[in-house]
Amino acid sequence: MNGITCRNIFLYSIVLICVSFISAIAPTNNTIASDCKPKSMQTNPEKTLTIKKGKSGNVILRLKCKDDSPASGVAIETKVLKGNKNISFSPKSAVTDENGKAVFTITGDKKTETENAEIKFKADKLSTTLEIKVQAEECKLDTIKTNPENKVTLFVGQSSDITVRLKCNNGSPAVDVKVDAIIQKGSNSIKLSSSSALTDESGKAVFNVSGISKTKKDAPTIKFSADDIKTILEVKVKTEADTEAGSEEETQTVDTSEKASETISEEATKEVIEEESVDASLVEEESEESSTEEIVDESISTDEVEDEVEVEDTSLTEEETPADTAKTTSAEETTEITTPCKPKTVTTLPDKKLTLEKGKNARITVKVKCKDDSPAESVKLEAEVIKGKKYITLTPKSAETDKNGKAVFAVSGDMKTDTEPAEIKFKAEKLSAKLEVKVQAEACSLGSLTTNPDKKLKLKEGESSEVTVKAKCKNGSPAVDAKIDAIVQKDGNKVKISSTAILTDEAGKAVFTVTGARKTSKKDNISIKFSSGDLQSILDVNVD
Secondary structure (H helix, E strand, C coil): CHHHHHHHHHHHHHHHHHHHHHHHHHHHHHHHHHHCCCCEEEEECCCEEEEECCCEEEEEEEEECCCCCECCCCEEEEEEEECCCCEEEECCEEECCCCCEEEEEEEECCCCCCCCEEEEEEECCEEEEEEEEEECCCCCEEEEEEECCCEEEEECCCEEEEEEEEEECCCCECCCCEEEEEEEECCCCEEECCCEEECCCCCEEEEEEEECCCCCCCCCEEEEEECCEEEEEEEEEECHHHHHHHHHHHHHHHHHHHHHHHHHHHHHHHHHHHHHHHHHCHHHHHCCHHHHHHHHHHHHHHHHHHHHHHHHHHHHHHCCCHHHHHHHHHHHHHHHHHCCCCEEEEEEECCCEEEEECCCEEEEEEEEEECCCCECCCCEEEEEEEECCCCEEEECCEEECCCCCEEEEEEEECCCCCCCCEEEEEEECCEEEEEEEEEECCCCCEEEEEEECCCEEEECCCCEEEEEEEEEECCCCECCCCEEEEEECCCCCCEEECCCEEECCCCCEEEEEEEECCCCCCCCCCEEEEEECCEEEEEEEEEC
16 A cells, blocks of 8 residues: 555656646747847848849848847748849748748849849848849850950060950950960960960950060961950060161161252252253354254264174173073073972971860961071971870871961870870971970869868958869869859958959969958858859858
């Protein structure tokens, strides 16, 4: 009996404790629900959302209570304040989840012009606005131009900026487009600051070209290209001595023309004086006219006879008739035309190096010139792969130059070159030229994108630090010349970044500089998104 009583007491005690516990929890939940009044409302992105026409983007609303805990179960209403015709969104209202978040979808219907569209989000007494910028459809490149446009002249040691401008087919600037620059010939005469650059907001990319040595007859050229469009710029490099020589020639020409004009004026004056003297003496000479004419006729005939005798003597000493002379002249001319040209120079285009991808083909133009710099026609060129036969295939083995002194060969990349590039030798008689050929791997498919530091970056207010973004292809090789975009996802006033886009170098790296402009708090959650193609990497930034 006592055992049963003790057991009942124990069971009742457990039940009582459970009831008390439930009673204690219930009021607490009611208190939280009633006490949580939204304290802050944030959007992600924070101030502006940029989308393309016809595309959609998500906006995340986040609500917090006074104690910084998530405000769940709160209704958020939306209203378009500006640009109803530019955007559409859904839903019209939403309730925050257990994390205090609600998601809205914005679609770009029409490109925004001078003003962005604007949406207002409201919860209780709190509200926030978000600007929406709708861009035009994807830019299709239409034109590429350089400034200077076709030619630029430099002195040895002088540099000049070359601005390349790109436009889309709708006339708008082509922003963040990669422009490639290649010196097609004359790489010994000029130097280029970079092999590629990205266009800015005005669609411009700036390169710097320097004059290294004086150019000869064929001026160097630079090819600027983006996708399927290109433009060629000719660069001439001269010395100051060339300028001085040119000015001296101009001075001599002016002096000669002045002297010639003076001589002409003097002769004209003499003729006028002679005419006047002749007119004055006409009357006096009338009486003696007949006798004078006879004397003059006799003297003229005598002189003519003497001249004829001299001419005959000269022709006799030469022992050639006029017909013989004509034959000799025509023979000399025929000999000059048919005399074969002896090659003086052999050059290749591209000049010294050619880079192509595995499985791709490229053309090599070989140009031969005579001693007088005229094109060497019908000269036989022999082509031989002297290094890296397993890497490339060359056709044909030999060719004759055309009337412009040119012969064209084709090379294909069979296998990626390793430490040393392949090499081709072109030979014409005793002359030869060599061309290195580098074969790269197939077009890179991005496999990974990482940052250093890896996930977090801590800065002091006013401090800057470099962030290295490394891109790799799927085969593990560095992704060279890949475009890396960088966006500060939240408060851009507290964290600054040096550039919004950079191209990777030969190691597949792009280096950005991040600056802590203002102190951040835990609730800011500022991060930088680095992306390339479909890959992205997020770096959290804290500023103390």
